[in-house]
Amino acid sequence: xxxxxxxxxxxxxxxxxxxxxxxxxxxxxxxxxxxxxxxxxxxxxxxxxxxxxxxxxxxxxxxxxxxxxxxxxxxxxxxxxxxxxxxxxxxxxxxxxxxxxxxxxxxxxxxxxxxxxxxxxxxxxxxxxxxxxxxxxxxxxxxxxxxxxxxxxxxxxxxxxxxxxxxxxxxxxxxxxxxxxxxxxxxxxxxxxxxxxxx
Amino acid sequence: xxxxxxxxxxxxxxxxxxxxxxxxxxxxxxxxxxxxxxxxxxxxxxxxxxxxxxxxxxxxxxxxxxxxxxxxxxxxxxxxxxxxxxxxxxxxxxxxxxxxxxxxxxxxxxxxxxxxxxxxxxxxxxxxxxxxxxxxxxxxxxxxxxxxxxxxxxxxxxxxxxxxxxxxxxxxxxxxxxxxxxxxxxxxxxxxxxxxxxx
Numbered sequence: 001x002x003x004x005x006x007x008x009x010x011x012x013x014x015x016x017x018x019x020x021x022x023x024x025x026x027x028x029x030x031x032x033x034x035x036x037x038x039x040x041x042x043x044x045x046x047x048x049x050x051x052x053x054x055x056x057x058x059x060x061x062x063x064x065x066x067x068x069x070x071x072x073x074x075x076x077x078x079x080x081x082x083x084x085x086x087x088x089x090x091x092x093x094x095x096x097x098x099x100x101x102x103x104x105x106x107x108x109x110x111x112x113x114x115x116x117x118x119x120x121x122x123x124x125x126x127x128x129x130x131x132x133x134x135x136x137x138x139x140x141x142x143x144x145x146x147x148x149x150x151x152x153x154x155x156x157x158x159x160x161x162x163x164x165x166x167x168x169x170x171x172x173x174x175x176x177x178x179x180x181x182x183x184x185x186x187x188x189x190x191x192x193x194x195x196x197x198x199x
Numbered sequence: 200x201x202x203x204x205x206x207x208x209x210x211x212x213x214x215x216x217x218x219x220x221x222x223x224x225x226x227x228x229x230x231x232x233x234x235x236x237x238x239x240x241x242x243x244x245x246x247x248x249x250x251x252x253x254x255x256x257x258x259x260x261x262x263x264x265x266x267x268x269x270x271x272x273x274x275x276x277x278x279x280x281x282x283x284x285x286x287x288x289x290x291x292x293x294x295x296x297x298x299x300x301x302x303x304x305x306x307x308x309x310x311x312x313x314x315x316x317x318x319x320x321x322x323x324x325x326x327x328x329x330x331x332x333x334x335x336x337x338x339x340x341x342x343x344x345x346x347x348x349x350x351x352x353x354x355x356x357x358x359x360x361x362x363x364x365x366x367x368x369x370x371x372x373x374x375x376x377x378x379x380x381x382x383x384x385x386x387x388x389x390x391x392x393x394x395x396x397x398x
Contacts, residue, residue, distance in 0.1 A: 004263065004288070004292065005250075005253065005254050005263055005264050005265035005266075006265060007246070007249040007250045007253045007254060007265060008250050008254050008263060010246045010249065010250065011246045011247060011249075011250040013246075014242070014243045014246045014247075018228050018231055019227060019228070019231050020224060020227065021228075025219060027289060028218060028219065029217050029218070029220075030250065031288070031289075032217055032218050033247055033250060033251065034250060034251065034254060034263070036251070038251060038252075041247055041248065041251040042248065042251075043213070044213045044247055045244035045245070045247045045248050046244070047206070047209045047210045047212075047213045048210060048213075048232055048240055048243055048244045048247075049240065049241065049244050050206040050209065050210075051206045051207050051209065051210040051229065051232060051233060052232065052233065052235070052237065052240040052241075053237075054204065054206040055204050055206060055207050055233060064203065064204055064207060064233070065204050066204035066205060066206060067204075088230075089203070089230070090226060090230075093203065
């Protein structure tokens with residue numbers, strides 16, 4: 001028995017299908033949309049269609065873009081000889097936030113994960129190899145997440161890249177800035193000791 | 200500095216404007232939409248527009264409906280002499296879930312709240328008075344939430360309805376079925392003792 005009108009139920013279903021949105025939240029969101037002005041509702045719907053139709057992957061680095069190349073690959077000031085490999089587009093944003101890195105990126109759109117049936121052909125590894133083979137790349141920095149799958153992906157890629165003679169590096173592990181030794185987990189602390197640097 | 204394409208940023212903004220969705224969740228939702236098929240994205244956008252254009256308030260009970268009357272007001276088997284007053288459309292759903300009540304509803308679309316500047320003219324009180332004045336209504340059941348604002352609204356309405364000679368009742372307060380006396384708050388327990396019934 002549905003007591004909500006059918007098109008409201010449909011909208012609730014759409015919201016409930018989004019990740020992390022339960023049935024109750026979906027109802028609240030749908031009611032919110034009903035309370036929007038006609039213009040606001042239309043611009044919400046347009047935003048979905050626009051994002052879907054305008055956004056595609058940069059043919060070089062696979063990051064999301066609306067232009068032919070992404071703004072980083074298109075920039076003449078970025079160092080094309082350094083490629084930072086990340087798993088998701090949002091990771092690019094995280095690194096850019098630091099205003100420190102001046103190279104380019106390569107977005108894998110995932111990590112290797114045998115448990116979830118994600119193999120080398122399911123993420124953008126081939127595109128990275130082509131890029132390294134056809135351009136003068138001095139260094140590839142592995143910036144996948146420091147978890148099991150991110151580690152395994154970085155390890156796998158570094159083996160694939162070895163024949164090209166390119167330097168392959170990994171982000172440093174260690175204690176986060178501003179944290180506390182007492183609350184740092186053992187694995188991180190061990191890595192911080194291993195990776196100690198001269199002062 | 201935006202490193203996401205503009206139309207993706209716009210979509211993130213739209214999601215972030217929804218209640219209870221923060222910036223990070225909005226990003227996750229926007230990425231999810233990008234990963235949808237063209238057809239799925241279009242049907243999501245259509246769901247927003249359809250709900251917005253098809254759903255309106257039932258002219259009798261003010262519940263949301265797509266038809267001329269809502270399914271409850273249009274049903275010949277529902278008792279039109281009993282009106283259950285609730286604050287939101289979702290409350291109708293809650294009561295219908297019990298399969299016990301066979302009367303009609305009146306949805307106020309809010310409660311009186313001086314703190315939020317919601318006065319008698321901002322919710323559907325006039326429509327209720329017209330309904331009671333023009334029809335043979337035996338009983339009006341106040342089913343607003345048992346909080347301060349819900350209570351005040353019920354009290355206010357019961358005074359307005361007194362001149363019509365209609366019986367006005369309030370949902371019973373008491374301990375919830377299946378709960379535990381030990382964990383019942385004092386106010387509820389006092390109300391349960393006041394409202395005790397003979398066995």
